[in-house]
Amino acid sequence: MSNYFADNNLLTRKILKNQTESVFEFYGRFENFMKQRILLLSMPNYASGFDRAARFPNLGLASIAGNVDEDLIDKIAIVDLITFRSDLKKFLNKLLMNFQPDIVGLSAMSFQYQTAVEIAKIIKQINKEIYTVFGGYHITLAYDIISNSEDAAYIDFMIRKEGEIAFNNLVKALAAKTSKFSEIKNLSYKENGKFNHNKCAENIDLNKLKIPKRNIRITKKYFIFGKRTDVIETSRGCTMNCNFCCMPFMYGRTFRKYDMNRIKKDIENAIANGAKSLFIVDDNAFLDIHHMHNFCDLVIKNKFNKIDYMIQASVRGIASDENLVRKMAEAGFKFVFLGIENVESEDIKLLSKDKKVLTESVRAVKLLQENNIISAGGFIVALPDDTEEKIWNNFHFAREIKLDAPFFFVATPHLKTEFRKNLIKEKAVTNLHDFCFYNGLQVNVRTRSLSSEQISYIISKMNGKYGDIEYIKFNKIKTNYPFFFWKAFIKNIPRMMTNKLRKILYPNNKYLNYIAGRKRLIKRMRKWLLDREEVILSRLKELNIRENL
Numbered sequence: 001m002s003n004y005f006a007d008n009n010l011l012t013r014k015i016l017k018n019q020t021e022s023v024f025e026f027y028g029r030f031e032n033f034m035k036q037r038i039l040l041l042s043m044p045n046y047a048s049g050f051d052r053a054a055r056f057p058n059l060g061l062a063s064i065a066g067n068v069d070e071d072l073i074d075k076i077a078i079v080d081l082i083t084f085r086s087d088l089k090k091f092l093n094k095l096l097m098n099f100q101p102d103i104v105g106l107s108a109m110s111f112q113y114q115t116a117v118e119i120a121k122i123i124k125q126i127n128k129e130i131y132t133v134f135g136g137y138h139i140t141l142a143y144d145i146i147s148n149s150e151d152a153a154y155i156d157f158m159i160r161k162e163g164e165i166a167f168n169n170l171v172k173a174l175a176a177k178t179s180k181f182s183e184i185k186n187l188s189y190k191e192n193g194k195f196n197h198n199k200c201a202e203n204i205d206l207n208k209l210k211i212p213k214r215n216i217r218i219t220k221k222y223f224i225f226g227k228r229t230d231v232i233e234t235s236r237g238c239t240m241n242c243n244f245c246c247m248p249f250m251y252g253r254t255f256r257k258y259d260m261n262r263i264k265k266d267i268e269n270a271i272a273n274g275a276k277s278l279f280i281v282d283d284n285a286f287l288d289i290h291h292m293h294n295f296c297d298l299v300i301k302n303k304f305n306k307i308d309y310m311i312q313a314s315v316r317g318i319a320s321d322e323n324l325v326r327k328m329a330e331a332g333f334k335f336v337f338l339g340i341e342n343v344e345s346e347d348i349k350l351l352s353k354d355k356k357v358l359t360e361s362v363r364a365v366k367l368l369q370e371n372n373i374i375s376a377g378g379f380i381v382a383l384p385d386d387t388e389e390k391i392w393n394n395f396h397f398a399r400e401i402k403l404d405a406p407f408f409f410v411a412t413p414h415l416k417t418e419f420r421k422n423l424i425k426e427k428a429v430t431n432l433h434d435f436c437f438y439n440g441l442q443v444n445v446r447t448r449s450l451s452s453e454q455i456s457y458i459i460s461k462m463n464g465k466y467g468d469i470e471y472i473k474f475n476k477i478k479t480n481y482p483f484f485f486w487k488a489f490i491k492n493i494p495r496m497m498t499n500k501l502r503k504i505l506y507p508n509n510k511y512l513n514y515i516a517g518r519k520r521l522i523k524r525m526r527k528w529l530l531d532r533e534e535v536i537l538s539r540l541k542e543l544n545i546r547e548n549l
Helices: 002-006 023-027 059-066 088-099 110-126 137-147 150-154 164-175 247-251 260-272 289-301 315-319 322-331 345-350 357-370 388-400 418-425 452-466 469-474 482-505 512-527 533-543
Strands: 036-042 073-080 103-107 131-135 157-159 187-191 194-197 227-232 277-280 308-313 333-341 374-381 405-410
Touching: 036 059, 036 088, 036 164, 059 073, 059 103, 059 164, 073 088, 088 110, 103 110, 103 164, 110 131, 110 137, 110 150, 131 137, 131 164, 137 150, 137 157, 137 194, 137 247, 157 164, 164 187, 227 260, 260 289, 289 322, 308 315, 315 333, 315 357, 322 333, 322 357, 333 357, 357 374, 374 388, 388 405, 388 452, 405 452, 452 512, 452 533, 482 512, 512 533
Parallel strands: 036 073, 036 103, 103 131, 131 157, 227 277, 277 308, 308 333, 333 374, 374 405
Antiparallel strands: 157 187, 187 194
């Protein structure tokens, strides 16, 4: 890391061609103009299990960095804390002391937000003059709540919705030592200690955005299935009406595409920075099937199919076009995540999904299997009328269609969604405000017949049971990534043996393995600067147990 801080070769200072007046020339008129040292942080929090298969860089921060005017920058770096596993406080102290930032940007989803606040406290303890700028989904959803909370003391600015233009304009203002923040759209800023919230701009014209700046990442350990990976996007937004989704609050119900020439440059940039696989993080690229055909044609024509591709897709988008799936296989797609959501007709209706989703899911998975593409599928369970049997029906459906990677997500009452309002009306929400549990895997609701902890225990059993001998036989992760699969399997043997031993030694206590999992959760959260031991212990009472973890 010390080599990085000594290396200014990463900082290019070229003034854009055809620009009549550079940023430096303009702001040089201000007596106190000063180039900025900018540090961008993504949070370390992850959903348990995901990190063993994949750790991705934060594309949003790389895009924001790529769209800061070069003449404003003294130094700029990105640190994806998800790659970091040691003492977080110690690392942050060393990082901040070495880098000496003027501005620290922190990107957080809802379950990562409280960790971001704790990091902001560390920043302010080291140097109160460092500006902290918060952005991401949670800020967009909760800026009004945050403004009136104790957290506001550690946050200087908030950027809502898309951040590329707003952040650049904020850096301009800070570099020039001006306080004309009221003119910056999407920005929330303080005046006399209280936040003002500017109007939001129209959605960005994506083709005016510069390529993400990937070469300034300090951390490099990104992978999926053992291969070095990076992230790209070919579109933003979604026009569907799923009532559990936060997307409309970020972009509205819109869909925008990047030009194929721009996508080509982005892929080239990612490959030049070492990517052997790419995860396409589009919200719903399959809204435009023609766009996906064009993307595959681009990859094949330019021989970008020497690396692997992963994407999330609607089941209809996959099921409706057999030719597209074949073309995806030729283009190098190895993994597709499908939003199946639920197998119960009433639950599908409650989620505002089309009732054809099950039929389409069967066909989509079949097409993927026939083309040697790993099929993953997300289910949303623990809706108000769910019983244990109904929740298990999702497990049985996943096994029936031989899904390679099922994800049993829990209904999560995200802020401002219609789904949250409905769950509150049903008195089904058991955790309204502690957002660090809002990661889709922790349970924040109850059903009419099951408590939160009972739901959590059921899902843990489903996850444990899915990976049996039969699963090893049919799954395509083993086929496409054999070294990763068997290495992960062997690494997991000690835990499997320990779980078996507990069952043998304590046959009358069926919760011991579940309690061990809650113990691991407590330890993980402490690494993320969160102490939730008492909360997690108290919830075990719902199972009539309270063990000393």
